[in-house]
Amino acid sequence: MVSSKMSLFPQSAWTAAVAAAVGLGLAGSLTPAARATVYVSNNFDSGLGSWTTAGTDANATVTDTGAESPFTANAGGKSVAIYDNSKAVTPSFTSPNFNGATGTTNALVMSFDFEVLAYTDQENDTVQIKSSTGAVGVNMGFYSAASQTGPGLTSYVNGGTRVTLTASQSPALNTWYHMTIVGEALGSGSPTWSYAITDTSNAVLSSASGLGFQHPMANYNSMQYNFNVGTGTPVGGNFLVDNVLVQTPEPASLLMLGTAGTGILLMPRSKRNRA
Numbered sequence: 001m002v003s004s005k006m007s008l009f010p011q012s013a014w015t016a017a018v019a020a021a022v023g024l025g026l027a028g029s030l031t032p033a034a035r036a037t038v039y040v041s042n043n044f045d046s047g048l049g050s051w052t053t054a055g056t057d058a059n060a061t062v063t064d065t066g067a068e069s070p071f072t073a074n075a076g077g078k079s080v081a082i083y084d085n086s087k088a089v090t091p092s093f094t095s096p097n098f099n100g101a102t103g104t105t106n107a108l109v110m111s112f113d114f115e116v117l118a119y120t121d122q123e124n125d126t127v128q129i130k131s132s133t134g135a136v137g138v139n140m141g142f143y144s145a146a147s148q149t150g151p152g153l154t155s156y157v158n159g160g161t162r163v164t165l166t167a168s169q170s171p172a173l174n175t176w177y178h179m180t181i182v183g184e185a186l187g188s189g190s191p192t193w194s195y196a197i198t199d200t201s202n203a204v205l206s207s208a209s210g211l212g213f214q215h216p217m218a219n220y221n222s223m224q225y226n227f228n229v230g231t232g233t234p235v236g237g238n239f240l241v242d243n244v245l246v247q248t249p250e251p252a253s254l255l256m257l258g259t260a261g262t263g264i265l266l267m268p269r270s271k272r273n274r275a
Contacts, residue, residue: 036248037104037106037247037248038247039098039104039246039247040223040244041244041246042095042243043072043077044064044079044241044242045064045068045077047064048062048093049096051080051093051094052094053092053093054092054094055090056089056091057086057088057089058086059084059085059086059088059089060083060084060085060086060088060090060091060227061081061082061083061091062091062092063080063081064078064079064080065081066078066079066115066240067115069176069240069242069243070176071113071176071178071243072113072243079113079115079241079242080241081238081239082125082238083238084227084228090226090228091226091227092224092226092227093224094222094223094224095222095223095224095244096222097132097221098220098221098222098246099221101132102221103219104219104220104221105218105219107182107183107184108183108220108246108248109180109181109246109248109249110129110223110244110246111178111179111181111244111245111246112127112179112241112242112243112244112245113176113177113179113241113242114127114142114176114178114179114239114240114241115174115176115177115240116142116171116173116174116239116240117239117240124141124226124227124228125142126139126141126142126226127140127223127224127225127226128140128224128225129181129193129220129222129223131219131220131221132219132221133218135215136214137183137193137213137215137216137217137220138156138195138213138214139156139157140156140181140195141155141156142170153165153170154169154171154197154206156208156211158212159213159214160212163208169205169206170206171197171205176199177197177198178197179196180195180196180198181193181194181195182195186219186220190212191217192209192210192211193211193213194207194209194211195207195211223244223246225239225241227239
């Protein structure tokens with residue numbers, strides 16, 4: 001289900017809490033918490049850190065030269081710019097492993113800021129959450145059709161089915177957004193994932209819950225951004241990424257609110273720490 005409003009989900013108490021936060025675009029505003037396990041926290045102001053790059057050449061680069069995200073607006077801050085002007089390679093940018101070689105089965109809240117800059121050729125920017133074996137569980141794409149000059153349409157894979165959003169639900173070009181991805185604990189039952197995309201006013205552009213993984217996930221191990229310029233004449237383009245945070249939820253940070261006699265769990269909003 002795709003929605004631009006908060007909705008209640010028939011999931012576990014913790015998942016319902018996070019899903020409600022995702023529905024309001026609040027989960028991504030969490031500060032790395034002392035009682036949570038933080039796997040990744042990067043703002044890229046001082047370089048790419050321990051992230052790795054692949055598929056680069058003179059015409060396809062990954063650098064810390066992008067503009068600072070307005071969500072934090074840190075003076076002198078930067079973001080990662082993934083640039084592709086070559087059909088020969090597909091540049092990628094991958095986080096360090098979440099928990100060494102074995103990954104983690106913990107429930108996770110994964111968030112980041114992003115901007116897709118203007119382009120005139122087909123473009124396919126993706127964010128993927130992978131397991132330690134390389135299986136892709138979460139797969140979100142921001143792309144355009146060949147020869148399209150307007151904003152591309154966002155899509156995600158729900159189980160084995162790709163779902164394409166409408167233009168009004170898809171991010172506009174040259175505009176920063178914040179994305180939160182929530183993955184349920186793995187190892188038993190039928191875990192799912194949820195997401196929300198919010199703008200700088202915290203309005204929800206689109207969200208969905210109860211989604212199936214593209215491939216079975218034994219663990220969560222890394223986050224990867226990919227940029228494919230497409231099949232037409234290369235014209236270049238940038239996909240900017242900033243303020244990546246991957247952590248377990250902190251139960252003590254959840255607040256029970258009553259609405260029409262129904263308990264809705266929400267995460268408190270706080271300024272994100274730029275570590």
